[in-house]
Amino acid sequence: MKSLKAQNNILADAHEQIEIIEHGISGDFALVPFQEKLQQSALYPLKPAQLEIFQVNIGKMCNQTCRHCHVDAGPDRKEIMTTQTMQQCLNVLKDNPQLITVDLTGGAPEMNPNFRWFVEEIKKLNRHVIVRCNLTIILANKKYSDLPQFYKQHNIGVVSSLPFYTQDRTDRQRGSGVFEDSIKALQMLNEVGYGNESTGLILNLVYNPAGAFLPSSQQSLEKEYKQALMQRYGITFNNLFTITNMPISRYLDYLLTSGNYETYMEKLVNAYNPVAAANVMCRNTISIGWDGYLYDCDFNQMLELKVNCNSRHISDFNSEDLNKREIIIGQHCYGCTAGAGSSCGGAVV
Amino acid sequence: MSEHYYNSKDLAKFGNVADFQKELGEKFFSYYGEVFKDSALTAREKSLIALAVSHAVQCPYCIDAYSSDAFEKGWSEGQMMEAVHVACAIRGGASLVHGVQMMNKVKEIAM
Secondary structure (H helix, E strand, O other): OOOOOOOOOHHHOHHHHHHHHHHOOOOOOOOOOHHHHHHHOOOOOOOOOOOOEEEEEOEOEOOOOOOOOOOOOEOOOOOEOOHHHHHHHHHHHHHOOOOOEEEEEOOOHHHOOOHHHHHHHHHHOOOEEEEEOOOOHHHHOHHHOOHHHHHHHOOOEEEEEOOOOOHHHHHHHHOOOHHHHHHHHHHHHHHOOOOOOOOOOOEEEEEOOOOOOOOOOHHHHHHHHHHHHHHHHOOOOOOEEEOOOOOOHHHHHHHHHOOOHHHHHHHHHHOEOHHHHHOOHHHOEEEEOOOOEEEOOHHHHHOOOEOEOOOOEHHHOOHHHHHHOEOOOOHHHHHHHEOOOOEOOEOOO | OOOOOOOHHHHHHHHHHHHOOHHHHHHHHHHHHHHOOOOOOOHHHHHHHHHHHHHHOOOHHHHHHHHHHHHHOOOOHHHHHHHHHHHHHHHHHHHHHOHHHHHHHHHHHOO
16 A cells, blocks of 8 residues: 555645645534634643653654554655754753653654664663554564564663454554564564563553544453453553544545544544543643654644744754743644543543 | 434434433433443443344444444454344244244144
8 A cells, every 4th residue: 555645645735634624525514623622621722731752753664554544654655864853852852851751653763774873872861762663563674673672672662553452453454464463573572571560661552443433441442452462362561552543644534535534523522521631742742753843743743733933843942932832733633632532642531 | 303213313312311301311321321331241241232232122223323332342343243143043033932832822723
């Protein structure tokens, strides 16, 4: 499967996406504006709390082409963070000790040729590092097969998508053969100590609904995952994060082509939870794009909505300026406030 | 009155039945909520039972609600169809087992 960009799909254009998200495909689809909901919850304008998480998207290249990917990542995407931009990120981390966690994402972040160097440099600054590893990358090429050891050596937290504990649902969302390789990769991570409470090596899994619906209870799903993965494959992990699919990019394409867009958006709006809204991740996270531009979150990054302040690029990073900004919101934000809420760390309520 | 006895949009109005009889309506929904909580059976298991019962009672609203709910709770299409077959087998069996009554009667009156 090609990325939307390689297909010249109109949804590869961020402005077209925003237009559809705000007004529907026919242009007259009207839902309660997200701003109005925030106003009712006394949260508008949405302001940052203390910045703690520095999330860096180090490239859109990926060995997979998942149907729900909000990045539109894939093997045909060439956007990759340079060492110069990485160095600028390191400089910012050096000057901003409040940024305690560095969350590396992509694409498959490991496909950036400078990934390991970047991780080592971040660790020298004594930060907690999380890598969003798609699992199959570990088996994609021999040069990646020692990733579990590399992660262990640097005490990296690993967060990996496994949309379900069955092959059928996982492969439907992430591509044929992904489940089998993911299981092998999880076993490799377990072998070096990941997912074992006593080692302190954290392996968290991510559940994404494989369709046009919201995740059910994170707690119940975690229990089921743990039971099923242990019984069937002897796999252990720490926590399960349930993440709501955002109506962006390839998932938006799926919603539109399957005729589910309006119903899904109504579902998100009806499930608006003010408690989840108060805890959205954009309040303590800053998202850095492959080219160094700054965004309120990974979703705003994909919609090319740069932060609303003067500090718009990593080379101009100013935490004081960023802390004073208003977070840019849109109808897509309902994805983070529905039900128990959704963030890169799972439910927020 | 609407032109059809069943309207899918009415499912979302289920809670409105309490408008005409608040006390009983609220008691029912409170009980309903309790029934579907994780307990000796998980909410997931209860969802599949509800799907089968929905087919047995042939309630289109229930089928709509529990097809979504069961799938969202991770039951596969195959498992859900097996649950429908359980409902079908019980309904079919319920008719067929009355064949014994028919046989009894016929034997009683036949020469």
